Amino acid sequence: MxxxxxxxxxxxxxxxxxxxxxxxxxxxxxxxxxxxxxxxxxxxxxVGSEPEESYIDILVSKESTFASEDxxxxxxxxxxxxxxxxxxxxxxxxxxxxxxxxxxxxxxxxxxxxxxxxxxxxxxxxxxxxxxxxxxxxxxxxxxxxxxxxxxxxxxxxxxxxxxxxxxxxxxxxxLDWRMSSVTPFAYLNSFASELHVPNEVDKLVSRSVGYIFAIIEDINLVDYPASTIAAAAILAASDGRLTNNLLRSKLNILSSCGAIENESVMYCYDLMTQESHEEPVPPDSCICSESSMNCAAGNRSSKRRRLQL
Structure with missing residues (x-):
């Protein structure tokens, strides 16, 4: 570095x-x-210039170009x-x-x-x-x-x-070598929601997923988790925050048909998202670097709680 x-x-x-x-x-x-x-x-x-490839395949291919550089x-x-x-x-x-x-x-x-x-x-x-x-x-x-x-x-x-x-x-x-057009999780949400076969719930799922994405954004390095991984975890958390491992893997198999999804990483992000969503509220506190790490952690938990209400 x-x-x-x-x-x-x-x-x-x-x-x-x-x-x-x-x-x-x-x-x-x-x-x-x-x-x-x-x-x-x-x-x-x-994105739409190569009709032989699916929309998701192109997104996954594009995001993979950033995976090995950092x-x-x-x-x-x-x-x-x-x-x-x-x-x-x-x-x-x-x-x-x-x-x-x-x-x-x-x-x-x-x-x-x-x-x-x-x-x-x-x-x-x-x-x-x-x-x-x-x-x-x-x-x-x-x-x-x-x-x-x-x-x-x-x-x-x-x-x-x-x-x-x-x-x-x-x-x-x-x-960053002028490579600024990165894929974000939001590009995947509608496709993933549709794949879960809930046609009347797509808009609701997508809306809820946004809150889950920002709930964990302070906990993970975005370089380490592809946008497709975070999007898949958010859709699953929005559809049901209490999935068993078997049900979670079953739904992951459905989403994996859309493209290369890292199952273990998705499960990790899903666990983080659902843990934050059930966390008890704590008093607001700002994260100031000169303060103790205890105050920093408390401020982070409070801000995550607010982001889940997006």
Missing amino acids: EDLNSSVSTQSLICQEDHAVDDGVVADDDEVIDSKLEMSIISNGS SSLSGDAWLKCARADAIQWIMRTKDYFGFSFETAYLSITYFDRFLTRRSIDKEKSWVVRLLSVACLSLAAKMEECIAPALPEYDTDECRFESDAMRRMELLILST
């Missing part, structure tokens, strides 16, 4: 507290980012807590701007892929917030009809110059 400081000076990404965000003229970097992201959307948007995230406790805090910020900002669930999920995917390739010093934890802003901004440019300008993002206690945010966007793009 490459250290963030080895290839870019964090001085250029400096977090300026108590200073206003620079909302001056947009630099040429924005035009470069927008034009190349547009090419990424066009080059990866031809390694697992660092297990540092502070980074896990910082990641949870970043995800909560992303979800709040998604609601503020009215972004889609796909945008939020895609931004967290960028976040995880980036951290499998670069490390961040604990002493520079503010870089995590800058990273989350840039990831969400890039995801919005990929998914939303109108993406907010960088100064419009509320970064809470941090204030970043627009130029610093653009530099982070470019660093993310170069780190």
Whole structure:
């Protein structure tokens, strides 16, 4: 894993507290980012161009191209807590701007892929917030009809110059090799729901599945679990959160006919989802990296409970 400081000076990404965000003229970097992201959307948007392959087969094939490129995230406790805090910020900002669930999920995917390739010093934890802003901004440019300008993002206690945010966007793009059009679980949900032969319940299942997906998003590294795996687990949890192992494997066999589904990983995600859905509520508590790990865990459980109510 490459250290963030080895290839870019964090001085250029400096977090300026108590200073206003620079909302001056947009630099040429924005035009470069927008034009190349547009090419990424066009080059990866031809799902229906190969009629001999099924829709699911093409999605599975596309997501498999990302499976071998990354390694697992660092297990540092502070980074896990910082990641949870970043995800909560992303979800709040998604609601503020009215972004889609796909945008939020895609931004967290960028976040995880980036951290499998670069490390961040604990002493520079503010870089995590800058990273989350840039990831969400890039995801919005990929998914939303109108993406907010960088100064419009509320970064809470941090204030970043627009130029610093653009530099982070470019660093993310170069780190991920400009491969930004990732498959998300939402692309599978309708097909999986239909495969379970509940024609009158498809919309309801899909809606419930979204909550289950975001219920475990803080617990798993999205690099380690393909979108098809998470989608299958969410559909099964939405259809019945108390399936026996035999029934679960039987339903998995049905979904496996749609494409290559990793059964053991699906069962693990299903267990996580159903455990969170039955968890007792706990008092709200924010996940602040400087606080104890006990407070961090309590905040995570509370936010998961809220996400299940989506």
